[in-house]
Amino acid sequence: MPAPTVTGMTKSPHPPLSYADTTTAVPGDWARRTAGPRPLIVKTGGDAHESGPEQWRLDPGRVSRPGDHDAEEVLAGFWPDEDEVAEDPEWYAEVLAPFGPGWPGLAPAGVLDADPDARAAEVADSLLADGHWRTWLKDPRLALVPTGRSADVPAAIGWTGPVHHERDVARLCAVLRSWEDRFGIRVVALSYDMLVVSVAAPPRTRAQAEAIAVEHYAFCPGVVQGGESLGGYAEEELLGKSIWAFWWD
Template sequence: MTTPSHPLSALSALSALPDGLGLPAGSVIAQGGAPLLWLADETAEPGSWAQLRPAAESAGLLPVLLHDTHGPAEWWTDRLLPGRMSDPEDHHVEVVLREYWEAVVPDEAEDEDPEGEGAELIAPFGRSWAGLAAPGAAGADPEAEAAGTAEALLASGRLRNPRLGLVPATRSADIPAAIGWTGPTNHENDTARLGAVLRSWEERYGARVVALGFDLLDLSVAAPPRTSAESLAVAAEHFAFAPDNIWQGAGSLREYAQELPGSRQWTFWWD
């Protein structure tokens, strides 16, 4: 798990001196005596994401919004399992996505018609993993895009009980594994494997982890795919990463891909 050298002292400083760092009142969430993150006590309001910047820059912590939309209230008090997670560094994105793809694509042997519903769901792709999508073109500043996405989420009212959080991690993609987030547990028990994909999206699309719910993940995207072909390839990665986006959403990769060109926010959920 990727953390600063002294996360305890950094998080303790935030808890003891929130006023000096421009933060609202908050406390450190810990598991087994190990500090995982600092979390504000009160619900975040539009405009409050900027409060995290001074502390994040001075203490080497990264911002995130936690909320209890679609899940138990304040799930972060007892549903974080950092001991179950490995390190995203230990996993290769191609291997992870290939394994996910092979696990979630319809089994041809179970299809009465090999060219029927199962094949149509993943068209134009076959049952073998097609490889990574091409990187997005140079886009907006990723940190500015993350701030804008966070403020848009807060203003939308979609997040229930959102809290400002700060996590001891060196890159945004590592936030879920660093705190032991278990949102995708029905798809993947080791969130660090998903973290390997998030790292790749961070590099290829300027993605940043902005918000975590009980089973929801919101990313900002600074360099999204622009064309239909690029979006189809990204849609295949999204299906492998979070199949419920298609199974319980668009219904097929082609339909889902239509939502992606130019989209600067990606949302994932796991049932």
């Protein structure tokens, strides 16, 4: 089916990001974007900085290139070392279980159970239709980002959501590129400080999920909260799941 004509395009103050139309996004909108810029669901409702991209601190001029970074080096640099663990060994023993200090390495590639772009469309529809997600994704709009890879979307718009964890989002996009290659992820939705990706090769065993949980914790430590362990996170949030969500304070 040919791509529909884009009408009512409204430029944001940030040239890398534009709205596809002037209406709230609904299920089916993503799938209709069959060519051209990368689609992205953005949250536009909320108070102050939590509302739309016009209020986000987008800064594409201060971002490096994702291809200049190695995903494993980025993740290994965030993993707690022995000195950090020694500061609170009981807490880290609980949180990092079944792992410990010392980078465990990247998870092996998964096996696709869907076309990555088709899975992204499915996940986009579920975000727009599901009441649980809509409590977070207030007033969603479909945005368009001119970039060749979905994994590069945050860097292309200069997204600063993870600034308290990593100031150069291109380094995290290097990880997203690796996940794109190994797990068929696509960047589907952004808010001021939250990122949601679709997954076309979700882990099917506890061991696979735990290996991926290692990368998630390095990428975004907030995924493990309230004394939860990596093993518990893997079982509850990753095993067989086609949506991965990350948020930074």
